[in-house]
Amino acid sequence: MKKFYDKLFSGITYGAAFFTIAALVGIILSIFTEGIPILKKVGIFSTLFGMEWRPVDDPPIFGMWTLIVSSIYVTIGTLVVAIPLGLGSAIYISELAGRRTKEIIKPIIELLAGIPSVIYGLVGIVFLSPFVMDTFGAPIGLNMFSASLILGIMVIPIISTMSEDALNAVPQNLRDASLSLGANKFETIYKVIIPAAKSGIIGSFILAFGRAIGETLVVLMVAGGSAQIPKSIFSPVRPMTAAIAAEMGETVVGSDHYSSLFAIAIILFFITFFSNIITELVFFRKKKI
Amino acid sequence: MEEEIKIRSEKLDFFYGDNQALFDINMNIPKGLVTALIGPSGCGKSTYLRTLNRMNDTIFGTVVKGIVEIDGVNIYNKSTDVVTLRKRVGMIFQKSTPFPKSIYENIAYGPRIHGSTARKDLDMVVEKSLKNAGLWDEVKDRLNKSAMGLSGGQQQRLCIARALAVDPEILLMDEPASALDPKSTARIEDLIGELKGNYTIVIVTHNMQQAARVSDKTAFFYEGELIEFGDTKKIFTKPDMQKTEEYITGKFG
């Protein structure tokens, strides 16, 4: 009887693992089968680097470059916001804060991670957008700057929790050794602890990058939606994810427009795939040392 | 022979929060000699050692009462600059602690902190420190390789070289050889013999043969108190206190 349950249990877990892999393969297969037709028809080069995204014009033009650039810019902006704040709080929590302060700040940052992205989007629309117009004289409050700022705040917890883990993993020994040589706290953090925690910290940046480039709802709500190469940081933009989410509902299944949205998904897939691989490599290297 | 006093502690009490770890320690540590701190685990040897370069300051909630003087100046004075103090008083830890940097950068770390930047000066300090730590010949061809690739014994000598590089007067060693094989241990002990004279050395050890081999003076700690302090020869042959006798003959420990 015991043997039967053992078998049943391993069967169920095997099934679960198999289903997960099958789902992944299914997703990859479907985005490729649906996306490849437009690439064949228009050509990879003019799809990727075409400057015009006019999917509903007659004749339509499917150049994705503005969408790709929008995604990249918003993601860079996100990291510009999130890296200093996330790493800064990680350093503060791990190296400087007293136990009390730590116990207050840590849960607050983790709370930030639990807020649904639609709420970030709402805050962006209702509060940040008018603020950006008033303060910076931007003609449109929903733009690259606003999206980067909101997304930046959203990914702070990723960077801060993961970097903090990396900093905590640095042996106390190293801090003592540095201090005993007459280094102050700042020199110790900057010259010993951060270099020792480097791979974990970089891993957290890459994870945040992946999260930012894949985030859909916030950019849909806050980035402004205009498919153009941004002229300033206050230009409205249309990242890839926002284009897919906004347009999929209006397309006819099997049409060129429909296929082109899957082609965008293929690009996104490759970007996140490679950022995952880089993360793996970073951590693999860390384990070896 | 008249001994010059380098470190003097007087009525020294130490607390981790409410927990008192040292009781009224009075001790005169002579200049240029090796002083060993012995005693059973948890008796306060490391705590005492760390009061001498104020490393305990970094532990939250600790309190020091009493005096620790180096060259006649109380290091717990308000005017003491801890950075200068720690430059004068180097420390070697039980577990070797090379930074995850190159051998060169490990040694250059201290001098850089204290303001040397000229490559020529650093090159000289690195070579001199490694030579003094007896490591130069083994590493001179791979100074830019990671220090993590050295053996345990080499890493510990690297840490000694790193401490020497800031030109200290005193070296504190907390069981520096306890994680090493006998051969590496012997090298560290020889090194201590070579360094003595130029440096005042205070070494914590749980190994009584080691204390007998390397030290001139021995202090026996028990439950946070200094039971007996004197010439190593005397402590190990005819100690005054019965507790000391029991400890060195292995009746407890």
Ligand SMILES: Nc1ncnc2c1ncn2[C@@H]1O[C@H](COP(=O)(O)OP(=O)(O)O)[C@@H](O)[C@H]1O
């Ligand atoms: N960081 C610390 N916090 C609280 N108590 C400590 C700390 N370090 C040591 N102690 C306590 O102080 C006493 C002396 O410890 P220690 O100086 O490490 O002894 P030894 O080096 O002789 O083994 C022990 O009772 C130990 O539990």
Ligand SMILES: [Mg+2]
């Ligand atoms: Mg100890």
